[in-house]
Amino acid sequence: MSSQSGVPPGGAAVLIDAVEKTYASRRGNVTALCPIDLAIEPGEFVSVLGPSGCGKSTLLRCLAGLEHISAGSIQLGDQPIDGPPEGLGVVFQRDVLFDWRNVLDNVLLPVEVRRLPRADWEARARSLLDLLGLAAFADRHPWELSGGMRQRVSICRALLLEPTLLLMDEPFGALDAMTRDELNLELQRIWLANAKTIFFVTHSIPEAVFLGDRVVVMSPAPGRIAEIIPIALPRPRDLDVRETAEFGAIVRHIRQVFKDMGVMASARERITVGA
Amino acid sequence: MRTLRVTIILAALFIGWEALVRLLGVPAHMLPPPSAVLAELLDQPQWYLMHTMSTLLTTLIGFGLALLVGVLAAIGIISSKWVENTLYTLLVSLNSIPKIALAPLFIIWLGTGLESKVAVSFLIAVFAIVIDAVLGLRSADPDALDLLRTLRGSRFQILFKVRFPNALPHIFSGMKVAVSLALVGAIAGEFVASQEGLGYVIVNAQSMFQTVRVFASIVLLGVTGTILFYLVDLAERLICPWHVSHRVEEARALSAQHG
Structure with a gap:
């Protein structure tokens, strides 16, 4: 295919x-x-x-x-x-963003959980946000975003570690x-x-x-x-x-x-x- | 605006009280007028401050211990079925005993110093923390737990990255109840046996019919309790600004800015 x-x-x-x-x-x-x-x-x-x-x-x-x-x-x-x-990357029906983290930190969650150096991944997180039109919202919190934007953030998070x-x-x-x-x-x-x-x-x-x-x-x-x-x-x-x-x-x-x-x-x- | 309204209501209350006492000629040992209570407080502020600080210290240590032990116990309870069956059951049955009834016991065990009063204060406050912390730790979003599992997160990470932040607003509402209960516990301890603190002042003044002194102490207790409550409230706003009850205001401010 x-x-x-x-x-x-x-x-x-x-x-x-x-x-x-x-x-x-x-x-x-x-x-x-x-x-x-x-x-x-x-x-x-x-x-x-x-x-x-x-x-x-x-x-x-x-x-x-x-x-x-x-x-x-x-x-x-x-x-x-x-x-x-x-x-593996997973996107759930609900975006499952953490309200206590801003958008960038939500995207970087997988890096933290896997104990990878954050500095190496921050640029990729930002470019993913940019790819999905969210570059201006990196410092915002999930509750300030619309449903569509929130799901975009969760897609960025799922893509961060280059899943296969x-x-x-x-x-x-x-x-x-x-x-x-x-x-x-x-x-x-x-x-x-x-x-x-x-x-x-x-x-x-x-x-x-x-x-x-x-x-x-x-x-x-x-x-x-x-x-x-x-x-x-x-x-x-x-x-x-x-x-x-x-x-x-x-x-x-x-x-x-x-x-x-x-x-x-x-x-x-x-x-x-x-x- | 809110502060102003509260001030007006309080002022009206005191003026009404003063007027009633004077008009009906109520004897001062039954109900002293607020002016007399104020005069009593201003007469020996150092002495009252010393006793207030003593009660405050007991309350803060009791509350701090309740917070620490309560949260740790809650983590244990949600992590292990065994701890839940033993500790949680024990706590529930312990809670059905009026804890003030235990105060004399603590005097026997720990003496009449700070320790026994702290113990009563702690015991009364800890249950409120445990209940709300368990509720908060358990109410984590199942999808969020799955997300952490798909990222191959450890139990420790699930606890500290999902469950604990999720529980914080619950823990804070438990703390708001617990801080008032800790004050109740401190006073109860002082009632039973003590040489200092506002509870001691009240019992002592009552035995000599110094009603004005009892009222002065009650006013100080009210002020202390209120300040403690708002300190917890302030801490909550600083530590979890994401919580729904706070962010409504922020969201309004934001939409006002942009709209």
Whole structure:
């Protein structure tokens, strides 16, 4: 995929092999993930789409090493994932900024936690802030920023240590439509400039299609992959691509997949259909 | 503006009190007029200052110990199920005993000096700190804890980079309650056995029907308690300016600047 879209390699391959996840509860075991197989190429942008309860966030947490898998294996590069791996960046749905730190110190948090010399990284933190249009806000505190700006700061923090895998868990789900469009464009720009492998979880069909090299459609109860759809739209994509017939056809197809699994009928609100 | 309003209300209160006492001819040993209380304070300021300082010292040591021990205990309680089951349960049952009832015991154990009064002050204040510190340390955002874990942070880092700063506003609200309780504890200790402090002055004056002296001491206690409370409040504003209750004002100022 990455070679197709002319992206220089910079990410790690991810191999998800027969991964299962069950939770023990008082009423017996609950299966969150049926065997999942997925091979992600280095530098690929994979969108993961599905209704609530389909296990997409659980899968992301397994990739982050925050959940132990019940069966199967996950490899990042040539390392098996058992606990949070090296070279990982995570962006959560909520920005998780610390109010007691200013913007620059929030971005530099990973450097502090990893006990790296701050002086070596401050310039990179500032250039990331600059890249996301936040250069003037380095000394501000999170509560002085809008929701979109806050999420930009959290993206800077996730990118700081040059991760080879970026996990994003519905990062723009809480933002208004216009800010969301803007951040979709910026994320694409950042990824094109320096291809990380990105695992992007969303419940918006247009967002998944707009950003992804492939869209992994998941179905609920228990979570499994229903279909994997390659998106051959040329890069860089601008927002107008969403008006093209090709884009419309892919969105319609995905919607049909959801209808076939009975998701659209039973839970209309869970899936964002419109653009 | 607020200070002015408070001053006016206090002044009105004192004038009303003075007028009532004079009009109804209340005897001074029942209720002395504020002018007499003021005259009493001005008559021997050094003596009152000395006793106030003695009570203040007991209060500050008791409060300081309560803060230190309370926060450390809270860290222990949230870090270990075992400590929670033993220490926390013990603290809860201890708290249901009126601590003032323990004051005579401390006199037996520690004598009539500073130590026994500090012990009572500490014991009354510490619970408020533990409760709020445990609440604050526990209420850290689960996503923030996950973030630290994905950065491969240690338990120590999770405690000091996430849990502790998150708990600070809670700890400060516990401190505001605890500082007043520490003063109560100091006075209670002085009531039982002491040769100095405002609690001693009150008990001593009461036995000789020197009501004006009792009132002078109560006024000093009120002033001391108020000052201590606002010192904690000031410390909170300096140490955690990010907290919601403060930043509303700052955000307004900011939007006023820019809008």
